[in-house]
Amino acid sequence: MKVGIIRCMQTEDFCPGTSDFKMIAERKGAFEGITEPIEIVGFINCGGCPGKKAILRTRELIKRGADTIALASCICKGSPIGFACPNAEKMLELIKKEAGENVKVLEFTH
Numbered sequence: 001m002k003v004g005i006i007r008c009m010q011t012e013d014f015c016p017g018t019s020d021f022k023m024i025a026e027r028k029g030a031f032e033g034i035t036e037p038i039e040i041v042g043f044i045n046c047g048g049c050p051g052k053k054a055i056l057r058t059r060e061l062i063k064r065g066a067d068t069i070a071l072a073s074c075i076c077k078g079s080p081i082g083f084a085c086p087n088a089e090k091m092l093e094l095i096k097k098e099a100g101e102n103v104k105v106l107e108f109t110h
Contacts, residue, residue, distance in 0.1 A: 001034060001036055001037070001038045001039070001067060001068050002038075002039045002041050002065045002066050002067050002068065003024070003038060003039070003040055003041065003066060003067075003068040003069070003070050003106075004040075004041050004042040004043075004044070004057075004058070004061030004062070004064070004066035004068070004069050004070070005017070005020055005040065005042070005043045005044070005069075005070045005071075005072055005109065006044060006045070006046055006054050006057055006058065006061075006069065006070070006071055006072065006075070006095070007020070007043070007044070007045050007046065007071075007072035007074055007075065008045065008046060008072065008074040008075050008085055009045035009046055009047060009048040009049075010048075010049070010074075010081075011074040011080070011081060012045050014080075015074060015080060017043055017072065019073070019079075019109070019110045020043070020070075020072050020073070020109040020110065021040070022110075023109050023110045024038050024040065024109075028110065029073075029108065029109055029110035030070060030106040030107075030108055030109050030110070031109075039065075041061060041064050041065045041066045042060075042061045042064060042066065044057050044061070046075065046085075046091065049085075049087065050087045050090075050091075051075075051085065051087045051088075051090075051091040054091050054094070054095055055094050055095060055098045058095045058098045058099055059098055062099065062103060066103065067102070067103055067104065068103065068104040068105070068106060069095060069099055069103060069104070069105050069106070070105075070106040070108075070109050071088075071091075071092065071095070071105075071106065071107055071108065071109075072108075072109050073108045073109050073110050075088050075091070075108075076088045076092070076107045076108050077108050079110065092105070092107060
């Protein structure tokens with residue numbers, strides 16, 4: 001699996017993505033049950049509210065080899081600040097459309 005992770009720009013200042021990387025290494029959270037090697041091809045923010053740049057960033061991650069796009073848990077679950085992105089559903093819908101059927105989209109990491 002080659003994964004590109006998109007995270008919330010608002011949480012970037014205080015969350016370095018440690019839990020995202022830990023879940024991949026330990027095969028937990030969204031990565032539970034995955035037995036193939038996991039390579040991170042990119043770790044980037046959504047571009048800020050309302051998340052429109054996430055579509056362009058999805059496209060770029062796929063160009064760079066991603067076969068899976070994961071939204072970090074800060075977007076859909078609101079971890080660690082307890083406030084999910086108000087644009088998460090629309091962003092997810094557009095990312096899935098951009099990614100197409102051959103790219104898996106994960107709605108969280110942990």
